[in-house]
Amino acid sequence: MDQGVDWRRNKAxxxxxxxxxxxWLLLFFIVPxxxxxxxxxxxxxxxxxxxxxxxFANYARAIEPxxxxxxxxxxxxxxxxxxxxxxxxxxxxxxxxxxxxxLKTWLLIGVMLPFWTNLLIRTYALIALLRDEGIINxxxxxxxxxxxxxxxxxxxTNFAVLVGLVYVHLPFMVLPLYAALDRLDRSLLEAxxxxxxxxxxxxxxxxxxxxxxxxxxxxxxxxxxxxxxYLAPDLLGGADSQMIANVIERQFKRAxxxxxxxxxxxxxxxxxxxxxxxxxxxxxxxxxE
Amino acid sequence: xxxxxxxxxxxxxxxxxxEFRNITKRFGPVVAVDNVSLTIEEGEFFALLGPSGxxxxxxxxxxxxxxxxxxxQILIDGIDITRAAPNRRPVNxxxxxxxxFPHLSVTGNIEYGLRMEGVRAAERRERAxxxxxxxQLEGYGDRMPDQLSGGQRQRVALAxxxxxxxxxxxxxxxxxxxxxxxxxxxxxEMSALQDKLGITFVMVTHDQDEALALATRxxxxxxxxxxxxxxxxxxxxxxxxxxxxxxxxxxxxFEGRVVExxxxxxxxxLPEVGIRAWLDHGTGASETVQFWLAVRPEKVELHKRQNGExxxxxEGTPAGYNVLKGTxxxxxxxxxxxxxxxxxxxxxxxxxxxxxxTRWDQEDFTWDEDVWLGWHAEGAHVLLQ
Numbered sequence: 082m083d084q085g086v087d088w089r090r091n092k093a094x095x096x097x098x099x100x101x102x103x104x105w106l107l108l109f110f111i112v113p114x115x116x117x118x119x120x121x122x123x124x125x126x127x128x129x130x131x132x133x134x135x136x137f138a139n140y141a142r143a144i145e146p147x148x149x150x151x152x153x154x155x156x157x158x159x160x161x162x163x164x165x166x167x168x169x170x171x172x173x174x175x176x177x178x179x180x181x182x183x184l185k186t187w188l189l190i191g192v193m194l195p196f197w198t199n200l201l202i203r204t205y206a207l208i209a210l211l212r213d214e215g216i217i218n219x220x221x222x223x224x225x226x227x228x229x230x231x232x233x234x235x236x237x238t239n240f241a242v243l244v245g246l247v248y249v250h251l252p253f254m255v256l257p258l259y260a261a262l263d264r265l266d267r268s269l270l271e272a273x274x275x276x277x278x279x280x281x282x283x284x285x286x287x288x289x290x291x292x293x294x295x296x297x298x299x300x301x302x303x304x305x306x307x308x309x310x311y312l313a314p315d316l317l318g319g320a321d322s323q324m325i326a327n328v329i330e331r332q333f334k335r336a337x338x339x340x341x342x343x344x345x346x347x348x349x350x351x352x353x354x355x356x357x358x359x360x361x362x363x364x365x366x367x368x369x370e
Numbered sequence: 371x372x373x374x375x376x377x378x379x380x381x382x383x384x385x386x387x388x389e390f391r392n393i394t395k396r397f398g399p400v401v402a403v404d405n406v407s408l409t410i411e412e413g414e415f416f417a418l419l420g421p422s423g424x425x426x427x428x429x430x431x432x433x434x435x436x437x438x439x440x441x442x443q444i445l446i447d448g449i450d451i452t453r454a455a456p457n458r459r460p461v462n463x464x465x466x467x468x469x470x471f472p473h474l475s476v477t478g479n480i481e482y483g484l485r486m487e488g489v490r491a492a493e494r495r496e497r498a499x500x501x502x503x504x505x506q507l508e509g510y511g512d513r514m515p516d517q518l519s520g521g522q523r524q525r526v527a528l529a530x531x532x533x534x535x536x537x538x539x540x541x542x543x544x545x546x547x548x549x550x551x552x553x554x555x556x557x558x559e560m561s562a563l564q565d566k567l568g569i570t571f572v573m574v575t576h577d578q579d580e581a582l583a584l585a586t587r588x589x590x591x592x593x594x595x596x597x598x599x600x601x602x603x604x605x606x607x608x609x610x611x612x613x614x615x616x617x618x619x620x621x622x623x624f625e626g627r628v629v630e631x632x633x634x635x636x637x638x639x640l641p642e643v644g645i646r647a648w649l650d651h652g653t654g655a656s657e658t659v660q661f662w663l664a665v666r667p668e669k670v671e672l673h674k675r676q677n678g679e680x681x682x683x684x685e686g687t688p689a690g691y692n693v694l695k696g697t698x699x700x701x702x703x704x705x706x707x708x709x710x711x712x713x714x715x716x717x718x719x720x721x722x723x724x725x726x727x728t729r730w731d732q733e734d735f736t737w738d739e740d741v742w743l744g745w746h747a748e749g750a751h752v753l754l755q
Contacts, residue, residue, distance in 0.1 A: 266467065266469065268465045268466075268467050268469040269469050269471060269472075271434075271436055271456070271463075271465070271469065272463070272465055272469035272471070272530075273471075273482070274435075274436075274455070274456040274457050275434060275435075275456050275457070275461075275462055275463045275531075276457075276462065276482050276483030276486060276530065276531075276534065277457045277483050277486035277487055277534070278457060278482075278486045279455075279457055282486065286482075287471060290473045291472070291473060
C-alpha cells in the first residue's frame with residue numbers, strides 16, 4: 082500500500098482527521114449522556130442543586146407499579162404501532178421493489194418525503210385531520226349528514242395516538258423492508274410460480290421467510306423510536322394515553338425532579354439495549370446454523 | 371380453447387406438442403422476438419441457440435408464462451396457453467441460476483411443487499426420493515442448498531422440475547455456470563435422463579457445442595428471428611446462410627459464381643483465389659448470382675510444397691480435388707488438434723484444423739512453411755445468402 086495513504090504509517094495525519102469528530106462526539110454526546118446517567122444516581126438538594134449521592138432510590142421509584150404500568154402501556158403501544166407499520170409497510174415495500182426502475186426512485190422519495198417536514202407541523206396536520214370539526218368528520222358529515230351523522234370522536238384518544246405513531250414511523254419500516262425485498266432473487270419467485278404456487282402462497286412460502294432478516298431489522302428500527310415517542314401522545318392523546326417519554330418530560334420540567342427523570346430515561350435505554358442485544362444474538366445463532 | 375387432437379400414446383409418428391404461431395414480443399421499441407412460428411415435437415430434445423440478445427430466452431420465458439407475447443399464440447398439446455398463468459401450465463423450468471430455495475432443504479425444494487398440487491405426504495416423499503435417485507443425489511435430501519456444490523444444486527433444480535412430471539421441461543442455459551469438465555459430464559447425464567423420462571426438453575443455450583451434443587433438433591436465432599431449424603448435423607454440414615455457418619463452428623468462405631451446374635456436380639469460379647472449384651452436387655443457382663463456397667476448417671488438408679513439389683492428386687476422388695497454394699502464418703497447438711492460419715497467395719487467410727495424429731515433436735509442418743491446401747468436392751457447401 083502507498084505509504085502516504087496507509088494510516089498505520091502516517092499516524093499524525095490520521096489523528097488530525099479523526100480528532101475533530103471524536104472530540105465533537107465526546108463533548109456533545111458522551112459527556113451529556115454521562116451527566117444524565119450520573120444524575121440518575123443523585124438526590125435533589127433545594128431547587129437547582131443535585132448531589133450525586135450514588136443512591137438507587139430513583140431506580141427504586143422507577144419500578145413502582147405506577148411507572149411500570151406506564152412503561153408496560155408504552156411497550157404495548159409501541160408493539161401495536163410497530164405491528165400496524167409492518168402490515169401496512171410490507172405491501173408498500175413489496176410494491177416499490179417490483180415497480181419499474183424509473184418509478185422506484187420517485188416512490189422511495191415519496192416514502193421519505195415526510196422526513197423533510199417538521200415533526201411538530203406533521204402532528205398538527207394530523208390534528209386538522211382528526212378533530213371533531215376536522216377534515217375526516219367534515220367529509221363524513223357531508224356524505225352522511227342526511228342520516229343524522231354525529232362527528233366521530235377521534236382526537237385525544239388512544240386511536241389518535243396510534244394513527245400518529247404509525248404515520249410518523251412508517252418510513253422506518255418501509256425502508257429496511259424494501260432493502261430486503263429488493264435484494265431477493267427474482268428467479269426464486271418465478272421458480273415458485275413455475276412449480277405451481279400462486280402469488281399469495283409464493284409470498285408466504287418464499288418471500289416472507291427470505292425477507293425475515295429485513296423484517297426483523299424493520300421491527301427493531303420502528304419499535305425503538307416508537308417506544309420513546311413524545312409528541313404524538315402529547316398532542317393527539319388524552320389523559321390515559323401518556324407514554325413513558327411524556328412522564329420523563331414532566332420530571333425534567335414541571336416536577337423539576339431531574340434525578341428521577343434521568344433514572345426513567347435510562348430505564349428506557351437499558352430496555353432498548355437488551356432488545357438490540359437479543360436481536361443480534363438471535364441473528365448470530367441463525368448465521369451459525 | 372381448442373380440443374387436443376385425439377391421438378393416443380400408440381400414435382406411430384411423433385406429434386407436435388408445442389406450437390408457436392407468429393409470436394412477436396416487443397419491450398418498448400425493442401423487438402425481442404419477431405414473428406416466430408415453430409413446432410416442437412413430442413419427445414424431442416430441442417435447443418434454442420443463438421448469441422445473447424437474440425430472443426431465445428424471451429421465447430422460453432413466454433413458454434413458461436413469465437412473459438406475455440405482444441401478438442401470436444402458443445399452444446401446448448393443441449391447447450392455447452398464451453395467457454395462462456405460469457402455475458397453470460404443464461411445463462417446468464430449470465433456471466439458469468438454478469433458483470434453489472435457500473431456506474428449504476433439498477427434499478423441501480423437491481416437494482415444494484408437489485405440496486402446491488396437494489399431493490399427500492407419503493406420496494410426496496416417495497416421488498421426491500425417486501427424483502433424487504434419478505439425478506444421482508440419493509442421501510442428500512436433508513442437506514441445505516448452501517452445503518451443495520454448483521453441480522449438485524443444478525441436479526436439485528432438475529429433480530425439482532421433473533418430480534412434477536411436466537409435459538415439457540424447460541432448461542435455461544442449464545450448464546453455463548459449471549466448469550468445463552463437469553459440463554461435459556452432465557451433458558451425457560442430461561441426454562440419458564431425457565431418454566429415461568421421455569419428456570420433451572426445450573433448452574436455451576448460447577453454447578453451440580452444448581446444442582450440438584444434446585439436441586435432437588436446433589433452432590438458430592438471430593435478432594429475434596429464426597435463421598434455421600434443423601438437426602445438429604444438418605446445421606453444421608448444410609447451414610442455410612453465412613450467419614448460421616459462422617455461428618455454428620468456424621468456416622472459410624470464398625466468394626464464387628457458378629460456371630457449370632449439373633445435377634451431380636458443379637464447377638465454381640472463385641475469383642478471390644484464382645481457381646475453379648469442384649463441388650459434388652448441383653447448386654441450382656443462376657450464373658449471375660454471386661454466392662459463397664463454405665469449407666469447414668477440418669475439411670481442408672495440408673500437403674508439403676517445398677522444392678516446387680507438384681500439387682497433390684487424390685486417387686479415387688471422382689468429383690474432384692481442389693488445391694490452393696499457401697504459407698503457414700501461425701499454428702495454435704490445442705493438444706488433440708492444431709489450428710493452422712494459412713495465407714493464400716492472394717493474401718486471403720484460410721483456417722485449417724488438423725488432428726494431431728502423432729506427437730507434436732513428430733509433426734512436420736512448421737511456421738512460414740509453403741504448403742498446398744486441398745479439399746474434396748464433398749467437403750464444401752454453397753451458401754446463397
